[in-house]
Amino acid sequence: MNLEQERRDDVLILRPRGRLDSSSSPELERVVVEQIDTGIQRLVFDLSALDYISSAGLRVVLLAGKKLRASKGKLVLVGLRDMVREVFDMSGFLSLFTVTATLDEGLAKV
DSSP states (O other): OOEEEEETTTEEEEEEEEEOOOOOOOHHHHHHHHHHHHOOOEEEEEOOOOOOOOOOHHHHHHHHHHHHHHHHOOEEEEEEOOHHHHHHHHGGGGSEEEEEESSSHHHHOO
């Protein structure tokens, strides 16, 4: 997995690319925890370049959501490809998070 980070005003956009699994999820978790601990309240996961997500990757997304909810922050998921959307759907995660098709829509919701 490659991870790109972008800031737009007070919104952090994280773009994991490739596979988010047990070997790559610790890096994403470290970045998420660091950023939330430094005060990020608005986070967008742009998953448009994510090919695969495992339960370890889902756990990081859930962790981010819980941490942000506890601090009154917001998390939006954007650009889920069919395979990734199916994993989120089967796990019940689609009902837990705001999901949009495009980054612009996601930025408007966060």
